Amino acid sequence: xxxxxxxxxxLPRTRQRKITSTLLTVALLAALAAALYALDTNASSLVLxxxxxxxxxxxxxxxxxxxxxxxGIFSLGQAGFMAIGAYATALLTIPAAKKAMIFMITPLAxxxxxLTLPFGTTLLIGGLLAAGAAFLVGVPCLRLRGDYLAIATLxxxxxxxxxxxxxxxxxxxxQGLKNIPPNATVWWCYGTALVVVIFMALFTTSxxxxxxxxxxxxxxxxxxxxxxxxxxxxxxxxxxxxLAGMGGGLLAAFNGxxxxxxxxxxxxxNVLMIVVMGGMGSISGSVFAAFVVTIGQExxxxxxxxxxxxxxxxxxxxxxxxxxFSMLLLVIIIFFRNGLLGTKEVTWASIGRRLSAMAGHxxxxxxx
Amino acid sequence: xxxxxxHLTNALSLGSLxxxxxxxxxxxxGVLRLINFAHGEIFMISMYTVFFGLAIFLLPWYVxxxxxxxxxxxxxxxxxxxxYRPLRDAPRISILISAIAVSYFLxxxxxxxxxxxxxTFPQVPLFTDVMxxxxxxxxxxxxxxxxxxxxxxxxxxxxxxxxxxxxxMRAVARDYDAARLMGIDLNWTIAVTFFIGSALAGVGAIxxxxxxxxxxxxxxxxxxxxCFIAAVxxxxxxxxxxxxxxxxxxxxxIMLVALWPALSGYRDAFAFVLLIVVLLVKPTxxxxxxxxxxx
Amino acid sequence: MRxxxxxxxxxxxxxxxxxxxxxxxxxxxxxxxxxxIGPNGAGKTTAFNMMxxxxxxxxxxxxxxxxxxxxxxxxMIAQRGMARTFQNIRLFKALSVLDNVIIAQHLRxxxxxxxAVLRLPRYRAEERLMHERAEDLLRYMGLWDVRHEVxxxxxxxxxxxxxxxxxxxxQPTMLLLDEPAAGMNPAESDELTGLIRGIRDHFELTVLLxxxxxxxxxxxxxxxxxxxxxxxxxxxxxEEIQSNDDVIRAYLGVDEDEA
Numbered sequence: 001x002x003x004x005x006x007x008x009x010x011l012p013r014t015r016q017r018k019i020t021s022t023l024l025t026v027a028l029l030a031a032l033a034a035a036l037y038a039l040d041t042n043a044s045s046l047v048l049x050x051x052x053x054x055x056x057x058x059x060x061x062x063x064x065x066x067x068x069x070x071x072g073i074f075s076l077g078q079a080g081f082m083a084i085g086a087y088a089t090a091l092l093t094i095p096a097a098k099k100a101m102i103f104m105i106t107p108l109a110x111x112x113x114x115l116t117l118p119f120g121t122t123l124l125i126g127g128l129l130a131a132g133a134a135f136l137v138g139v140p141c142l143r144l145r146g147d148y149l150a151i152a153t154l155x156x157x158x159x160x161x162x163x164x165x166x167x168x169x170x171x172x173x174x175q176g177l178k179n180i181p182p183n184a185t186v187w188w189c190y191g192t193a194l195v196v197v198i199f200m201a202l203f204t205t206s207x208x209x210x211x212x213x214x215x216x217x218x219x220x221x222x223x224x225x226x227x228x229x230x231x232x233x234x235x236x237x238x239x240x241x242x243l244a245g246m247g248g249g250l251l252a253a254f255n256g257x258x259x260x261x262x263x264x265x266x267x268x269x270n271v272l273m274i275v276v277m278g279g280m281g282s283i284s285g286s287v288f289a290a291f292v293v294t295i296g297q298e299x300x301x302x303x304x305x306x307x308x309x310x311x312x313x314x315x316x317x318x319x320x321x322x323x324x325f326s327m328l329l330l331v332i333i334i335f336f337r338n339g340l341l342g343t344k345e346v347t348w349a350s351i352g353r354r355l356s357a358m359a360g361h362x363x364x365x366x367x368x
Numbered sequence: 369x370x371x372x373x374x375h376l377t378n379a380l381s382l383g384s385l386x387x388x389x390x391x392x393x394x395x396x397x398g399v400l401r402l403i404n405f406a407h408g409e410i411f412m413i414s415m416y417t418v419f420f421g422l423a424i425f426l427l428p429w430y431v432x433x434x435x436x437x438x439x440x441x442x443x444x445x446x447x448x449x450x451x452y453r454p455l456r457d458a459p460r461i462s463i464l465i466s467a468i469a470v471s472y473f474l475x476x477x478x479x480x481x482x483x484x485x486x487x488t489f490p491q492v493p494l495f496t497d498v499m500x501x502x503x504x505x506x507x508x509x510x511x512x513x514x515x516x517x518x519x520x521x522x523x524x525x526x527x528x529x530x531x532x533x534x535x536x537m538r539a540v541a542r543d544y545d546a547a548r549l550m551g552i553d554l555n556w557t558i559a560v561t562f563f564i565g566s567a568l569a570g571v572g573a574i575x576x577x578x579x580x581x582x583x584x585x586x587x588x589x590x591x592x593x594x595c596f597i598a599a600v601x602x603x604x605x606x607x608x609x610x611x612x613x614x615x616x617x618x619x620x621x622i623m624l625v626a627l628w629p630a631l632s633g634y635r636d637a638f639a640f641v642l643l644i645v646v647l648l649v650k651p652t653x654x655x656x657x658x659x660x661x662x663x
Numbered sequence: 664m665r666x667x668x669x670x671x672x673x674x675x676x677x678x679x680x681x682x683x684x685x686x687x688x689x690x691x692x693x694x695x696x697x698x699x700i701g702p703n704g705a706g707k708t709t710a711f712n713m714m715x716x717x718x719x720x721x722x723x724x725x726x727x728x729x730x731x732x733x734x735x736x737x738x739m740i741a742q743r744g745m746a747r748t749f750q751n752i753r754l755f756k757a758l759s760v761l762d763n764v765i766i767a768q769h770l771r772x773x774x775x776x777x778x779a780v781l782r783l784p785r786y787r788a789e790e791r792l793m794h795e796r797a798e799d800l801l802r803y804m805g806l807w808d809v810r811h812e813v814x815x816x817x818x819x820x821x822x823x824x825x826x827x828x829x830x831x832x833x834q835p836t837m838l839l840l841d842e843p844a845a846g847m848n849p850a851e852s853d854e855l856t857g858l859i860r861g862i863r864d865h866f867e868l869t870v871l872l873x874x875x876x877x878x879x880x881x882x883x884x885x886x887x888x889x890x891x892x893x894x895x896x897x898x899x900x901x902e903e904i905q906s907n908d909d910v911i912r913a914y915l916g917v918d919e920d921e922a
Binding site for chain 3: 210225343
């Protein structure tokens with residue numbers, strides 16, 4: 001019999017299936033929470049850094065995947081939106097006394113010099129500001145065709161960086177900001193990542209998410225079926241910027257210091273690598289790849305350290321891991337164009353199918 | 369008057385440099401419909417080649433200049449062969465990401481090979497000496513750059529308009545599939561396109577280095593993006609457009625700083641503002657043809 | 664006389680020096696099936712694109728249900744009740760057959776996106792309704808069995824039917840079909856004729872179609888418009904068109920001098 005080609009999420013979900021997958025999800029989350037608790041109390045600060053960075057990268061990758069993967073708009077502006085979120089969070093959480101010390105050349109403009117807000121609020125404000133910027137950028141840029149849009153959004157992200165460098169009284173210019181309170185705990189990072197994953201899952205499977213996929217598949221057909229291109233692209237663009245802004249805020253609190261240099265185009269490429277590796281248009285792919293890339297990059301630090309290969313010895317070549325990593329990205333895009341998952345998702349149902357297929361295979365083997 | 373002349377020559381030489389790089393973008397875009405994100409990094413590698421040839425190996429400048437141009441051109445061809453050709457039939461987004469990956473790779477590679485610390489581009493007195501012109505002291509380079517660029521452009525125009533390879537390039541740019549069906553050797557034509565585009569980037573890099581003598585692994589990024597913008601301004605795919613776009617951008621930047629010195633910090637942002645404005649008014653650039661998608 | 668649903672008045676579409684459609688005036692009345700025919704390159708699809716907002720006419724007017732829709736965006740025109748299929752099939756290829764039909768109902772959705780994300784009761788009700796309607800449509804079009812398959816994997820004839828199903832899902836009053844029988848064998852195109860009539864009666868629609876299969880056109884149409892080189896050269900019932908000299912000349916390409 002011909003193997004039928006099923007589309008993603010196509011199999012009907014019966015009530016029983018629903019209950020089973022809900023239970024499994026709850027169990028998985030409980031296990032994750034327990035693991036995080038254990039790590040948080042026992043693990044070294046280096047390990048904890050990596051663990052937290054994984055979650056931040058999940059947020060950043062999903063933000064980019066929403067616009068580049070699900071909507072099919074090739075935007076390269078993410079670093080700019082992250083910068084907005086990062087500066088917002090930094091400026092709103094650094095205590096007033098420390099701000100006076102940081103802003104040596106030009107004092108910080110009031111009321112920011114006295115204002116501090118709770119971390120969660122600042123993340124949201126950072127996201128909203130980034131979304132606002134996305135609106136301003138989107139009005140002219142979202143009308144552009146594919147490559148033009150890529151270069152225009154990249155340009156916007158560079159403009160943000162130039163503005164940051166020049167707005168001395170707001171951003172401390174080229175000196176950057178330091179003493180950002182280390183609010184990005186394991187719980188904040190994973191809490192945010194979880195909320196973002198749930199949001200993405202609900203949004204992309206909603207009617208609005210389907211409309212975005214339709215735009216990705218065929219703009220002209222989508223428009224002829226009544227999907228307003230501009231409104232939906234703008235929605236995706238602003239939501240993506242919102243998430244990127246939150247991710248930037250987390251990153252600022254995680255790093256402790258930020259500067260305009262952190263938000264070069266390279267930063268966008270780093271996230272792009274995760275999204276491409278996981279599969280453009282796959283949430284589980286992005287989550288998975290965020291972990292693989294973050295841990296992989298740490299693990300490859302070995303390459304930067306002293307090495308002895310046969311008769312050769314080096315005292316450490318700094319940056320070698322990034323060479324290896326960028327080569328990896330090339331290999332992935334050339335040989336595994338669709339990344340790990342393409343547009344598919346790992347769900348309990350898909351795992352179940354895989355398991356039963358394997359079991360069926362075993363049974364057949366046993367019978368023969 | 370004196371300062372005006374200085375600004376003018378400055379703008380002309382910067383604009384010519386932009387034009388040289390923009391041509392590489394526009395030619396590649398013409399045949400492959402690809403933004404060659406790695407173009408700026410190829411430019412960066414050629415600056416390092418000159419540095420090592422002149423400052424470390426102490427070769428005569430003309431030897432190293434020719435060597436650099438050849439190395440750069442071959443690097444461009446190599447990038448196409450390894451990273452773009454396998455994806456020629458893939459969705460366009462894949463090949464775009466591949467170009468980004470090449471750019472990312474070359475930057476990281478340069479950091480490892482040459483270190484992240486900035487180096488100083490060696491000076492070649494023949495080009496960098498200052499001369500007096502009508503009472504104004506102008507670096508000889510400011511005069512030479514536009515002349516060299518103009519000479520190269522004439523050669524390029526001859527090549528595109530009068531040779532068989534040029535005809536093939538124009539055919540591929542016009543209709544990729546039809547050109548293939550008509551028996552044009554695509555691989556060869558595309559390789560030549562990359563060779564010429566990258567060679568021009570090599571020439572541009574040599575002169576850029578003498579004008580702005582600082583080299584680091586990200587030195588190609590900004591000129592790279594700006595020259596792509598110049599190509600888009602002029603109408604991408606159009607060689608004359610790339611030259612016009614480069615000159616417009618060069619003049620606009622220099623005049624902006626000359627007229628409003630307070631805005632000089634925003635100079636790098638200006639190109640993007642210009643890009644967005646032009647695209648909104650004329651979505652296919654100054655010299656671009658209007659296109660309608662077939663439904 | 665029956666009410667005019669779609670009315671085109673003196674519409675011209677010019678691309679640079681080329682006039683693709685010249686001064687076209689035509690109308691389609693309530694529950695009519697009207698065909699737009701003509702040799703290749705006559706400007707039929709361009710006319711469709713003007714009506715559906717893909718192109719903005721250089722001059723002239725398009726009126727749908729007494730509303731001037733000239734120059735409106737395609738999505739706004741779809742909102743107002745005109746749906747279309749595409750000559751060169753433009754399905755949402757990677758998505759399932761069912762999703763293709765559900766997406767086409769998005770334009771009637773009243774819930775906002777936060778409501779959809781939070782799965783508020785109103786959204787859940789709307790979503791259920793969209794599913795039911797999509798399933799009804801697929802059953803009606805005979806695509807029920809393949810509803811979970813990737814749309815690009817369907818055979819050609821089924822893809823054409825899915826295009827029609829998707830257009831119907833937008834709940835149109837006016838349906839434009841661009842060569843619905845292209846690539847179909849005689850049996851299939853015969854079935855299609857009945858299907859189009861059925862659709863017209865079942866959904867109380869008005870239909871305008873472009874078609875090259877003359878047996879389909881003559882069988883199904885109430886009236887026919889004939890375009891040649893962008894000009895309207897004839898209009899009338901199938902019988903009138905079949906005996907029209909200008910039409911025969913346009914189709915056979917008889918040289919002016921010989922004639």
